[in-house]
Amino acid sequence: MSTKDYLEKDFYKVLGVPKDAGTAEIKKAYRKLAREYHPDANKGDAKAEERFKEISEAYDVLADEKRRKEYDEARTLFGNGGFRAPGGAGAGGFPFDLGDLFGQAGGPGQPPGGAGGIGDLFGGLFGRAGARQAPPRRGQDVESEVTLNFSDAVDGATVPIRLTSSEPCHHCNGTGAAAGTMPRACPTCSGTGQTSRNQGGFAFSEPCRDCKGRGLIVDDPCIVCHGSGRARSARTMQVRVPAGVQDGQRIRLKGKGAPGERGGPAGDLYVVVHVRPHPVFGRKGDNLTVTAPVTFPEAVLGAEITVPTLGGTPVTLKLPAGTKNGATLRVRGRGAARKDGSRGDLLVTVEVTVPKDLDPKALEALEAYRAATASVDPRAKLMEAAKGA
């Protein structure tokens, strides 16, 4: 129920009762009309449905002693065309400009303190129903990004994060209006920032499109914030990134977002983590990966090979005889940190290298190896399989 509704609708007329009607009389009139226009009794009759809604709305206000008083006061103050501007809004239009009222109430040199001004004004006039005494509002969630070194992501790190947030513009105290001017209440939503829409008997409320939910229209915008009433500010904050964080992960830091308004709690800060690739190591969940080149004899005969670990001492592991190219060996506990403090594994992938140049001695040995294995055709099985298919 908006102020505009109060001023435009004659609830007494809707119920067909005099202005001084008692509670019993109002109730009786309502019941009679409600029976007559009830949707169940008027299936498919849009007019009856509309009328039924009007009746219910009128009764809701007039049956409530407090709301009825507010309604009566509002109508006495502004009703009966008393404020109707000559040549202004026609029948059904809004009879006066809230902006004028707002300007008068604030007065020159008495800034009303931003959007709260209108709420305060109507709060005084209409009490609960008219008041848009804004409730405490939770601060907005803020999202930021950080790029970490590979090892910082594995071990965790404290990194500075630059945050830009918006706060009330200092130049205009958040009103968005140029010096010496005031925003006026949005005529579309009567300064509430919300418009309601009826659909299938349900009423929906949505942010007003004309004022984008602010409830205010700025005719002469502030030169600093261009009418938004908000100023960008930047702050830097140290954020502890937990060990084991992964590329693309979103970390939530409760209460580190934008500050709340009017005593509301702060919003949350979400940090999206990007991890720079490492020249040697990769990540697979909690495990680290590394590729270790081995020679053909090492793969065939088996060997002890030494591989690096991330930020730690190299580790020696046993390569079993007959290890295939691409096989993976596991070194336990040398991976990325987990939440519980344990660590994942280091996965070592074996890559058999093919040398381009061999010294004469090695070449001679290889030739001898070829001669020794000349009777073995490595593609015999392949040819057989292809033939059979």
Ligand SMILES: [Zn+2]
């Ligand atoms: Zn609006």
Ligand SMILES: [Zn+2]
């Ligand atoms: Zn400003």
